[in-house]
Structures are given as structure tokens and as C-alpha cells.
Amino acid sequence: MFEKTLIPVSYGERPEELKKIGKILKNLGSTSICLFHVIEAGSLFRGSDISWLTILKETLEELGLDVEVKMGADHIASSIVEAALHEGADEIYMKTKRRWQIGTMLLGSISRDLLRLSDIPVFVHKVRPRLPGDEEVITREDLIILYATDFGEASVRTIPYLMEFQGGWCHILHVRGRMADPFAEEIEKRRLHEKLLAVEEELRPYYGRVTSEQMVGDPSSEVLHVSDQINADVIVLGRKKPAFFSAPMGETAERIVTSSRASIFLVP
């Protein structure tokens, strides 16, 4: 499911960092990488030397990955999304950099546009999982996955991807608002407990350990809190259709993507 990954790259990308990324993606099951560079209409580098792309390609090829380089133009996020579909990519991978954290970006930035526009899953690599050292290997078994679900349509779509991750531990988290009275609260608690057990059963064959919990509170805050508590590497989320007044990709997903230290795997 993660066989082909599209990585948007820009001028200044460091080959040594890309190599580490390549190692992680390979361990997650990627065999083929598409490096995609968008030339902006007014860019100073338009039409100039693109040998840096060849260097990046060769770096990844050293890892045994099948790499191709593609170029696009015009609106950056739209070009990336279009290319991902055209190339048949299974996911788009983005690494947030320290100097360019998603948290500091304003509405309309490339990454946010990408998260909003993409019709294929987007993997936003943040602080966790950390990039492996030269001799280090990060395997699937090392990964702690946090699956944030509200049992809605968007959450259900993420299940096949969760099965594909096959990490060491999957923690299923359901966060909701409190019911209006204690009796209804108790019923809801029991109902959700049963549903969580069912999902646990479904995911058990794919993980060394599967746990679940339900919480009452603000979904984004609780997801972020639990993610830090369990030291999650990846938060798997479904992208909801945004409500009229909410943020472009739904307030919960947006806040999690912005503030999380764990990586995000957002399934559209």
C-alpha cells in the first residue's frame, strides 16, 4: 500500500537527510520514490541548473530504491497533488524542517494546501520518529502508532492503512464531548467500549500490541496529550469534510497537524 511515495523537493534539499528519509520509507514498504520539483513561475532558478535533483536521485538509489524525477509548474500544491495522482503514488511524504515548522505557517502555505487538496494520503514527518543515524535502522516494530478515531466515515477509511503500518504498538483513542446527563454518559461509555474492543480485535493481527482508551474533552488537545504521553511516532487520522465555518481540513485535524510532535498520516 505504501509502495510508491511521492516526495516534493525544493532547491537546497540536503542529500544526507533525504537518505535518512529514504531508509524510513523503505522500512515502511516503499520500493519506488518519485522526487517531484515544482518550478515557480517567477522563480530565479527557473530553467537553471537542476543537477542537485540528480544528486538526490542517486542518493536514494544507493538504498536500493527505484527513483524517478519529475518536474511541474504553476500552483505548487495543486501540481504536487496532480503529479501524485498521475504517477500513481500511494502517499505523499513531507518532512517539516525545524526552521519551517508547520506550526508557524500561515493559512495558504504549500503544506496546508497540500493537506487540504490531496486525494491520496499525506505523511507529514515531524519530530517523531527521529531520522535514523548512519548505522541505525528504524523498523516497523519500533513504531508506536496512535489511531485517533471518532468512528465516523473518515476514521473508518484509515483502517486499511493502519493494517499496512504494522507497527509495534497501536493505541486507539476516541475523544468525544460529554453526554448531557450521567445516565446517557454511562450508556455512551459502554457503547464506545464495545466498539473500541471490536477495532482492537480487527487490528490485533497487525501489531505486537493493541490498546484502546476513550476520553471526554477537546479532541485535538487530548490527541496531542496522549500522543506525547505514549511517545507516539505517527498519529493516523482521517480527514473530514470541513464544515462551513471550520478550518480548511477540519479543526481537529488542523490543530493536530499544526501542534503535534509526532508525525501525521492523514487519510483523505
Next chain:
Amino acid sequence: MWNEYLKRESVFLLSAGIILFFIAVGIISPDLLESVSQAIHAGILDYFSWLYLISAFFFLIFALGIALSRYGTIKLGYDAERPQYSFFGWIAMLFAAGMGIGLIFWGVSEPLLHFLMPPPFMTSSTPEAASFAMRYVFFHWGIHPWAIYTIVSLSIAYFSFRRGMPALISSCFYPVLGERIYGMPGKLVDVLAVFATVFGTATSLGFGALQIHAGFTHLYGLSSAISVTIGIIVIATALFMASAILGVEKGVQILSKINIIIATILLLFILSLGSTPYILNIFTSTLGGYINNVIDLSLQSYPFEGYGWSRDWTIFYWAWWISWSPFVGLFIARISRGRTIREFVLTVLSVPTLFTFIWFSVFGGSALYLELERGVDLTSVAGEDVSLALFVFLEQYPVSGLLSLIVILLLIVFFVTSADSATVVLGSLTSGGSMIVPMYKKVIWGLSLSTVAIVLLLTGGLDALQMMAITAAFPFMIVMVILCYTLWVGLSQEKDRIEQ
């Protein structure tokens, strides 16, 4: 055992302690009380008067929105339940609880005061000022107060009748606080409700006592000393305490209905003996002006010219209604079991409002007619003594002595029924929502209401009453905004469950 009592009665002990402290300071050092309450009051008005306007408007929009939405069909009770009271009985009780003394106190004097002292941008005592006065009277006594009551009563009714929780304001906070409604946060919400109720009701009782005193002074030349007003409060207190302690609930209901009937007869009498077409023209044209300008009026604080006027009147009224809302809300909730949300909201917002409009058109309109067309100088009387204007007004009609006596009787009965109901509601609020209230609590709350009214009258008279209503309402306004949220949460969860 003592610890258990403290825990169980913490709302009662905390709220009674605060009120007792207030009374003690008022008696020992009235100047200190006056300066502190003035500072708080000025702070609230300086920084938050806009918030009162926006909140009241929001409550109106929210109430209408809930009524007209898919939640409107939800019943305040079990699905098969029928309304407990007849439509007329329900309306009569609604009305007696929600307005009562205020209508009689302000019926003549408020339009006259706006006519005499409009905001600075308007010339006093002109036809424009008369039109402005009537429009603002409709606004202050119109749909907004009932929207404020609706929020509290709907929340209590929904969470207690539909969700099976105790009839307490804190119960409505379950979606936000969870089990903490049984802890200190929940108790604090109930203490705020008690605090608002005591000062809101004491303000009304103070108005009532001032008006009764003015009536007796005017009719029988009774001394106008404040001690007489206090004496009136003491006698009325004895009456309503007796009623509350003896538990003559049925009697209070009958008195409320009789009062509404007497008020209606008085209204028809003034309407038929005054200039009927003039009054009806005032009614229709003011209604038109009100409907046409309701959004502007709702959010208008005249920041460039007339801000002080808006603070003195509109903000005072909004605060007064808010401070009454826990008491009236609980009462209205109790009598509205079995009605759908739509029926409840639309009736509460329309029927009493319409009656109030007619009341002010008849009393205020007749007063303006006498002033403008007959040259009777009522405005200077109202300007000097607000509570006296009604009796001077009644002098222009036949059998004025009898009319004045009827008005005094109406005031006394409203005083007794309001204070009696408030005592029971306060007792219930401080007894975990139970309607079986220990006698000592009834006595303490009854005495507290009257003593607070006396302390306020002694410290600053009418101004002190108004000031305290505004101060007490402020925290409860925030509580009401949260009530809107929790009610919406409860209703949407229920509808979602049904639809699933």
C-alpha cells in the same frame, strides 16, 4: 456528621454567608458598602455594558433559533406527557412571575421619564421624544426580557424533565463539568444563581415598597420618611413569610390569577375612559417602530452621544432581567412541563410581550396624552418622584381614590406572591433542587430578601437598588451564555440519537 452537613449544605451555607456578610456591612458601614458597590458597578458598566447588549440579543436569537429548528418538537417532559396547566393558567402564572411589580411601578413613569429626559441628541418633551419614549419602553419590556427568562427556564426544564436531573442551574452544566457539578464548580454555579436571585428580587421588592409607600402618602398623607417604607417591607415580609411557611401554594396561584384579572380590569378601565383611539394609535405605531428597529435598538448603546442614558436604562433593565432569570426561570420551568420547546418558546416570547405592550400603551400612552393634549403636568411629578407619578395619573380619572387603592392592593399582592415564590425557589436552589424545603431555610431566605431590600434602600435608595441588580447579574450573564451551549449540546445529542 458535621462534615457531612457542611458538604451537603455547602450551597446554602456559602450563599447565606455571602448575603449575611453583605447585610452586616450594610448595617455596620453603609458608606463602605456604597463606595464598594459603586466601584464594582462603575467597573462593570465602563467595561462590559456592550456585553449586556450583545448577550441579550444573542439570547433572543438563540431562543428563536432553537424553537424554529428541528429541536422545536422535543417535549419538556416525557414524550407522552401533556401540559400540567391550562393555557390561561399557565400564561397568568408566567406573567405574574416575570413582571408583576415592575409593570405597575414603571407603567406610567418610564414613558414620562424618557419623554422628559431623553438622550442628549433628542429635544425633551417633544412629539419625537414621546415616540422615542414609547419605543424604548416597548424595547425594555418587550421580547428581550422573555428571551432571557427563556434561556434559563428552557435549560432547567430540559435537563430536569427530559434528562432526569435535579432542578438546579448546576444540573445544566453536566455536559461541561461532568461529575464536577456535584463538587465545588457546580456549587459555585448555584451560589451565583442564589446571589442573582436575592438581589434581583430585593430590587423588585424595594420598588414595590417605594410605590406602596408613595400611594399611601399621596392618599392619606402618610409621612414620606424612609422608616415608613421599611415598615411596609416588614409588614409585607410577615405576610409572605406566613404564606411561604404555611405552604399555601394553591392560594398563591389563585392570588396570581386574581391579580392578573384585576390588572386586566384596571387596564380596560383606563383604556375605555381615556382617549381610546389615541392609545390604540400609540400601540400600533409603536409596535411598527419597534419591529422595524428591533435590531438597531438591541445593539445600540449610543457611544457618541447618550451613552449614559443607555447605561442608566437599557443596561439596568437587561441586568435586572438577568438577575431575575434564575428565579423566574425555575418557576416557569416548573409550570411548563409537558409543552414542546417550540410551543414553550413562542408562547413565552409572544403572549406576555403582547400584554406588556398593551399595558404600556394604555398607561404610558394615556399619560402622554394627558401631558401633550390636556396640559396635565405629569412629567415634573415623575421627574421628582418616580413612584408618585402613577397616583397623580390616576387622579385624572373618576373614582381615583378607589383606583389608587386597587393599585396598592395589586402591588401588595404582587409583592407577597413574588417574595413567596422567590423564598421557595431560593430554598429549593439551596436544597439540591428539592421542592421540600426545610422551614428554617424559608425563614432565612425570606428575611434575607427583605433585609437586603432595606439595606439597599437605606444605603442609596432607588440608585442602590439598580446598582446592585446590575452587579449581581454580571456573573450570571456568563453562566447564561454557557447554558446556551450546554442546552444545544443536550438537544443535538438527543436529536442525533433519535435520527440514528
